[in-house]
Amino acid sequence: MFASKEYYKACIYTRLSKDDGDKPESDSIGNQKALIREFVKNHPEIQVVSEKADDGYSGVNFERPGFKEMMEEIRAGQVDCVIVKDLSRFGRNYIEAGNYIERVFPFIGVRFIAINDSYDSTDRNQSDSLIIPFKNLINDAYCKDISVKIRTQLEIKRKKGEFIGAFAVYGYLKDPEDHNKLVVDTFASEVVKAIFRWKLEGMSQGDIAERLNAQGVLCPMEYKLSLGMKVQTNFRMNRKAAWSWSSVSRILTNEIYTGVMVQGKVSTPNYKVKKFMRKDEAEWIRVEQSHEAIIDEDTFRVTQELLKKDVRRGPEKGKVYPLSGYLVCADCGQSMIRKSAVSGGKKYYYYVCSGHKAGKNCKPHSIREEDLFGAVLAAIRGHIKIIADMKRTMDTLRSLPEGQRNTVNYDMQIVKLKEEIERSQGFKMKLYDNLQDGLIDQEEYFLFKKNYSERIADAERAVQRLEQEREDAVSRNVSEQAWTKVFLKNKNLTELDRKAVVDLIEEIVVYEDKKIDVRFRYMADFDRAMHAVHMLPVKPREAAV
Ligand SMILES: [Zn+2]
Structure with a gap:
């Protein structure tokens, strides 16, 4: 607030932005100007000397050409009054707008008028200056709301699995019919498949990159350029880009190849800051089967495990041995x-605990590679044999007419458990009478009551599990499950290779006495299936390991 002058040199400031949710008709620049001129007619002390308009500029920041020009005229002394239709035309950012209106303008002697907010800085009755930041705050909240709305639109698209990125990821192309959809790029998808295959066969990302470069396969960026896509990069390319460790790694870790669209990994923290932040994985938006898969889920999962193992054992140059990264010291x-x-003049290879020599006092656990190969191969074959027998049993059962699929073992157990539940409930109910009759004391009463409750709960859980298993045994085809296929695929394995190890084994624990423990993948599935099979009347043949 400051003393009124005889007359003012005013600038009419107008602004319109569709991004802010302004309605082009009612909020148009023309309408704003008309309203201000009408106002000025009744204020003979005001002379309009300048007009500035920012058409298409958001009020969130003050980086607007019209606004800047106006400020220059103010500083040059050509303007000492700013008139806007309302505060939101001036700015939608509470802090910055408040700074101009409450500090900058009073300091340099500029009168500020926001017509529809009935604000005039020379108005002495308007002592409550708080109204300005308050109004601005509302504008600000409104602005935030718009920002959220725009982002929500994008999220809806993401949730529908529509592709909103500028480019399709290598291996896919944007569907020419529908730019929100991805279609498989036949050539590039073959390269992607090869990359996964080579990784599973034991090649490092570096080796894969070298092989691709040697074969003259264009790297993703060059490939895009060759397809005539406009690619923006942050660096200048003096020479052709080539495949690298990281471009291969990016492909090996991108879930998009399994048909899953993962978007929204980053977000701008709020509408005021144009900065990207990585979101928690839980907040990513995943849509399964949004497009055709190039890599099956199992291959992808195994690859991720393999990459983790790579990290654990550090970067490895050259050849990866069949058991690299899988052997762990038992102690x-x-x-x-x-x-x-x-x-004896012959070279041989052996494995030794890495904690042995590192001064960590572990025993050597040394074991010859040859012996390991033999033992691991035998373990794999034994395990596969059990699974094959199990499958045979299940198939036999399934070939029977439904009425003959005997689930009597399940039924008998369930009946027994239900009887036990009833009995325990009866005892539990009688406990109070026993207490009243003085047969037991209070301590015993609580102890017995707790006991019976636990027994009932256990039995109820067991019934539930058995009913589920009975259901599984009859209606769900265990032998058709993906994990059994993974094993049976390796039925005729005669030599240990990297692919089989990666497919089937989680870890091999090595004991000091040269004993090993092969931990297979899918053990939870295996155990469940074995239990189901044993509950059936037809037992699988005893399998020798
Ligand atoms: Zn050790």
Whole structure:
């Protein structure tokens, strides 16, 4: 607030932005100007000397050409009064707008008028200056609301699995019919498949990149350029880009190849800041089967496990041995290292605990690679044989007419458990009478009551589990499950190779006495299936391991 002058040199400031949700008709620049001129007619002390309009500029910040010009005229002394239709025309950012209106303008002697907000800085009755930041705050909230609305639109698209990125990821193309959809790029998808295959066969990302470059396969960026896509990069390319460790890694870790669209990994923290932040994985938006898969889910999952193992054992140059990253010391849990030695003029390889020599006092646990290969192969074959027998049993059962699929073992157990529940409930009910009759004391009463309650709960859980298993055994085809296929695919394995190890094994624990423990993948599925099979009348043949 400051003393009124004789007359004012005013600038009419107008602004319109569809992004802010302004209605082009009612909020048009023309309408704003007309309203202000009408106002000025009744204020002979005001002379309009300048007009500035920012058409298409958001009020969130003050980076607007018209606004800047106006400020220059103010600083040059050509303007000492600013008139706007309402505060939101001036700005939608509470802090900055408040700074101009409450500090900058009073300081340099500028009168500020927001017509529809009935605000005039020379108005002495308007002592409550708080009204300005308050109104601005509302504008600000409104602005935030718009920002949220725009983002919500994008999220809806993401949730529908529509592709909103500027480019399709390597292996896919944007569907020419529908730019929100992805279609498989035949050539690039074959390269993607090869990359996953080579990784599972034991090649490192570096080796894969080298092979691709040697074969003259264009890297994703060059490939896009060759397809005539306009690619923006942050760096200048003096020479052709090539496949690298990281471009191969990016492909190996991108879930999009399994048909899952994962978007919204980053977000701008709020509408005022144009900065990207990585969101928590839980907040990512995943849509399954949004497009055709190039890589099956199992291959993808195994690859991710393999990449984790790579990290654990550190970068490895050159060849990856069949058991690299899979051998773990039973005593200290550290990985085993491959070494060579000579015996009787012949070179051989062996593994030794990495904690042995590192001064960590672990025993050597040394074991020859040859022996390991034999033992692991035998374990795999034994495990597969059990699964094959199990499958045969299930198939036999399934070939029977439904009425003959005997689930009597399940039924008998369920009946027994239900009887036990009833009995326990009866005892529990009588406890209070027993207490009243003085047969037991209060302590015993609580103890027995707790006991019976636990027994009932256990039995109820067991019934539930058995009913589920009976259901599984009859209606769900265990032998058709993906995990059994993974094993049976390796039925005729005669030599240990990297692919089989990666497919089937989670970890191999090595004991000091040269005993090993092969931990297979899918053990939870295996156990469940075995239990189901044993509950059936037809037992699988005894399998020798
Ligand atoms: Zn050890």
